[in-house]
Amino acid sequence: MCEGLSKSSSVAVIGAGAMGAGIAHVAALAGHRVILFDVKKDAVSNAIRSIETALGKAIVKGKMCEAEAQSAISRIVAVNDISEIKGVGLVVEAVAERLDVKRKIFADVEAIVEDACILATNTSSISITAIGAQMKRPERLIGMHFFNPAPVMALVEVVSGLATSRDIADCVYSTARDWGKVPVHTKSTPGFIVNRVARPYYAEGLRSLSEKVADAASIDALMREAGQFRMGPLELMDLIGHDVNFAVTESVFSAMFADRRFAPSIIQRELVDGGFLGRKTGRGFFDYSEGAERPEPTIEPLASAPENVKLGPKSSSGAKLQERLIDAGLLVSGERTAEPDVIAEIDGVFLMQTDGRTATKRASEIGREVVLVDFAQDYLATKRVGVSRSMQCAEPAYRAIVGALQRCHYEVVPLKDVAGMVVMRTVAMLVNEASDAVDQGVCSAEDVDLAMEKGVNYPIGPLKWADEVGVELFHRVLINLREHYGEERYRASPLLSAHRWGRMPIHSNAKIVSKLSA
Structure with a gap:
């Protein structure tokens, strides 16, 4: 693999907004002289001040000494004319997500820099092939997609267009690694890796809400605690901003020629149309105004303990949940239920893990009352599980299941009987x-x-x-x-x-x- 950019090579960053400032920060800290340019002169001075503030915080936290911080700042040079980037080894563009703007910038840059200079764009959504289509040497154009905030987030997507040289891609990969980042190679397709693969996280959360599977707080709680995600999908969209998240979804949906897997949500469009963009406007799925109380997830009230619990087969996909039932002391004998896929038979009701069918359908197929439990990354560790009941399941039978799960120290979230549940x-x-x-x-x-x-x-x-x-x-x-x-x-x-x-x-x-x- 090609070695990364030499420390003696200068790096030019075009665009001094939040992303441009972050990239300049990373490159300077890695030992490069950084030339920072923006058409707005105050943007560059603001960016340098923000870098100084960030480095000052790192000193306070003991992550670096003052000499290191001062050295990094001294390597950042503000320029007023784009022609002053001549002689750099790498240009990273970080301006607005508009194809025409980026094409114009790279046309100007190509006329200034030397032939050996690598040209990179920090785009998160625009085709690298399309940006480079009008360039004289599109083989040296690469996507270098940092995540915000660039000094903190580890990942860099190294994005190759149709014309991108593999040597260029390898060099930028190595450069990102030398800068302390975790690089990955990806082709220039809609959403690259992260914005493509993450779409279902938002889409299924929105669909669960639209189908009234549970309230927003309960959906998020299950995704955090049973799924072990950092944030639930709805609170995460509130943080990102619904205007931003919806625009990315629309962009990927359009670029994928209306593939229904990427379809935008009517619920989110309504939020955007109403100006309920999330935290930045004070309201999204949740209310962020001063003094507003955050809603708690819905949980079942305490139910009585069941009288008879038998485990299902040892090969059950809910083996760890079976362990919790054992630890709770609910078993009255070592007898097991032979029915496949049953986690436990509790007072005559089958507790089963969802497999994409509704509880009602499964109950109809096997002729028994059924309660389904949603997926959990670790049934031994989670404190919260979601359950849904079949139409055939009587209230006392359902309460027996709830009581058993509560004796396992779970908070039980009731879910509408919808295929696939939430997690x-x-x-x-x-x-x-x-x-x-x-x-x-x-x-x-x-x-x-x-x-x-x-x-x-x-x-x-x-x-x-x-x-x-x-x-x-x-x-x-x-x-x-x-x-x-x-x-x-x-x-x-x-x-x-x-x-x-x-x-x-x-x-x-x-x-x-x-x-x-x-």
């Missing part, structure tokens, strides 16, 4: 989208997992998740979701299907199988 459908769709990205050659299996862990702080990469839980389960969930809704949205990725039928782990073998099926 399971979301994780299955994340696994599916990651599989498609690899299958379509956007990135490697290793890079999609790394990107989602480092770019959006997922608890585990989607393909690692599939291997850990079982490819077969997620594949079954998707097949059942598609049958239930009759929508292309839930079609299973060919790569996921290949690994399900081949009974092979997907993270370590995805590259091999993708090549064989190409």
Whole structure:
């Protein structure tokens, strides 16, 4: 692999907004002389002040000494004319997300810099191929997509257009690594890796809300605690800003030629149209005004303990939940229920993990009352689980299940009987989208997992998740979701299907199988 940019090479950053300032900060701290330019003169001085403030905070926290901070600041040079970037080894553009603006900048830059200079854009959504289409030497244009705030976030997507030289891509990859970042290679396709693979996290949260599966606070709580995500999807969209999140969704949906997997939500459009953009306007899914109380998730009131609990087969997908039932001392004998996929039989009611079918359908198929439990990353660790009941399930039978779960020290969130529930459908769709990205050659299996862990702080990469839980389960969930809704949205990725039928782990073998099926 090509070595990264030499420390003796200067870096030019064009655009001194939040992202440009962050990139300049990272490059200067890595030892490069940084030339910072913006058409707005005050933007550059503001950027340098923000960098000084950030470095000052790092000194207070003991992350660097004052000499290091002063040295980094001294390497940043403000310029008033773009012609002063001549002689740099790398240009990183970080201006508005407009194709015409970026094309104009790179036309100007090409006329100034030397032929060996690498040209990079920090775009998060615009095609690298389209930006470079009018350049004299598009092979030296690369995407270098940092995440905000650039000094803090580890991930950098190294994005290659159709014309991008592999040597250039490798050099920028190594440069990002030398700058202390975690780089991943990706092709220039809509959303690259992170903004593409993350779409289901928002989409399924919005769909759960639109189907009245639960209230917003309960959906977020389940995703945080059972799914182990840093934030729930609804509170995360409030943080990002609904105008920004909706615009990205619309962009990816349009670029994917209206693929229904990426369809925007009417609920989110209403928020945008009403100016309820989230935290920045004081209201989104939640009220952020001064003195407003944050709603608590809905939980079932305390129910009586059940009289009879029998575990299901040892091969059950809810083995860790079975352990909690044992630890709670609820078993009256060692007898087990033989019915497949049953976690436990509690006062005659089957407790089962969702597989994408509704509780009502499963009850109809097996002729028994059924309560479903939503997916949890770790049933031993989580304090909250979601449950849904079949129409056939009487109130006393349902209360017996609730009582048993409460004796396991779970807070029980009641959910409407909807296919896939909340956490399971979301994780299955994340696994599916990651599989498609690899299958379509956007990135490697290793890079999609790394990107989602480092770019959006997922608890585990989607393909690692599939291997850990079982490819077969997620594949079954998707097949059942598609049958239930009759929508292309839930079609299973060919790569996921290949690994399900081949009974092979997907993270370590995805590259091999993708090549064989190409």
